[in-house]
Amino acid sequence: MFVRHPVWLQNATRPGSETFALVFAAESLSRSIISSVIPIQLLRVLGDSQQVSVLYFTASCVGMVFALFLPMIVGIIPRRWVYTFGAVGFIIAAFFLMMEDETSLVIGMIARVVGLVSTTICMNLYILDFIARRDLSRSEPTRIFYSALSWSVGPVCGALLMQWWGMWAPFAVSAGCAAVMLGYFWCLRLGGGLAITAGSRRRAPNPLSSIRQFIRQPRLNMAWIIAFCRASWWSMFFIYTPIYAVESGLGEIIGGLIVSGGNACLFLLPIWARIARRIGARKVLMIAFIVAGTGTSLVAFMNGYAYLGVGLLLIAALGMSFQDAIGNLPFMVAVRPRERSEMTSVFMTYRDASELVPPGVYALLLRSFDLSAVFLATGALMFGIVGIASRVHPRVGKDRVIDKIAAPAE
Structure with missing residues (x-):
């Protein structure tokens, strides 16, 4: 007898904005549950915040190199297996990060960043394959909004689990979430048939060639810088808060x-997305960076007024949530379809760079100054990016204009 499955169940196994958003939400929960625990674990084992910055810097170096060579890997190994490798990396990272020795922490941090690079790049390629350009301005806020609950409850739940049952508990939950994410990902393949395709079999270009091609395109450069500054703020927020x-x-x-309160601002994304479609990405980015820069810089002067500093950090997070309504839209609009794999791999290095450059700079600052220097440096970066954000095409992000300003298909 024919059984008609509920509409929501059919949609949950069909590639599209909501399915990709659900995968992203599961990944976000796996990462968020330990986001407030990792810095504390590193601080306990390594002894000071300067050494914590050095370890973040080292792991991010590995992640950036891996990201540049990922197109070659995808050219040899089907994309679904690369994504699976990344999900397994999250599980391995959780196991090693719960250990109390420096070697295990190094292995765990490297596994974490390699897993993040693999899953993020592959998922962005799937989004570009299945989501039409004209729908990107709506799919990006949807994807981030779905992860809002994960990032809102994850950090505080991780801290509570650590207090109640010990350091192993949040990492065990994180590994379980990664396993659920991987299971759902494979259900998409079985349910939709076309949801997962093998990686391109054409020979991938040398990473240096991809970088040179990326640099030749000003709109891609601008998208990378904006994404880097956005991710740098969140990187600072997760590590140093x-x-x-x-x-x-x-x-x-x-x-x-x-950390949970800052991420709870993402629940305002539907409002921000509506505003963004009306006023465009340029104004949204400028407002967001100004608010974030102001709030973050003032934290440095709140010595002795810790709760006031917390309020300023939350105001800065509110500004950054406004900017997250745009997401990676400037890149997705500008990238040429025939270059998606190579350019996406280069573009996604912004995430590794945001965990590489700021911690490296902060490690140097913390040798001579206290933690307030971190907030001053981050605030200055936010103010500095406002000028670049003002160069974004005024119609990016507005309804019904993306196809008119998108890069040619060629």
Whole structure:
């Protein structure tokens, strides 16, 4: 007898904005549950925030190199297996990061960043394959909004699990979420048939050639810089907010609550997305970076007023959530379809660079200054990017104009 499955179940196994958003939400939960725990674990084992910055810097170096060679890997190995490799990387990372020795922490951090690179690049390629250009301005906010719950409850839940059952608990939950994400990903292949395709069999160009081609395109360069600055702020927020809470005497739980509160601003994305479609990406980006720069810079002057500093960090997070309504739209609009694999791999290095350059700079600053220098440097970066954001095409992000300003298909 024929059984008609519910509409929502059919949609949940069909490639599209909502299915990709669900995969992203599961990945976000796996990462967020340990986002406020990793800095505390590293601080306990390594001893000071300067060494924490060095380890983040080292792991990100590995991630950036891996990202540049990923097109070659995808050219040899089907994309579904590269994504699977990345998901397994999350599980391996969780296992090693719960250990109490430096070697295990190094292995865990490297596995984490390699897994993140693999899953992120592959998922962005799937989005570009299945989502029409004209729908990108709606799919990006949807994808980020679906992850809002994960990033809102994950950090504080991780801190609570650590307090109640020990350091192993949040990492075990993180590994479980990664396993669920991987299972759902494979269900998409079985349910839709076309949801997963093998990687391109044409020979991938040398990574240096891809970089040169990327640099020749000003719109891609601008998209990379904007994405790098956005990710740099969030990188600072996830790493140094828990440390700020501990060093200010607020405690680990408050650190998790701050991170969760900042991510809860993502629930405002439907409102921000509506505003963005009306005023365009350029104004949204400029407003977001100004608000974030102001709030972050003022935290540096809140010595002795920790809760006021927390309020300023949350105001800055609110500004960055406004900017997240745009997501990676400037890149997705500008990239040429025939160059998607190579250019996406280069573009996604912004994520690794955001965990490479800022911690490297902060490690140098923390040798001579206290934690306030981190907030001043990050605030200055936010103000500095406003000028570049002002060069974004005024119609990017507005309804019904993406196809008119998109890169030619060639």
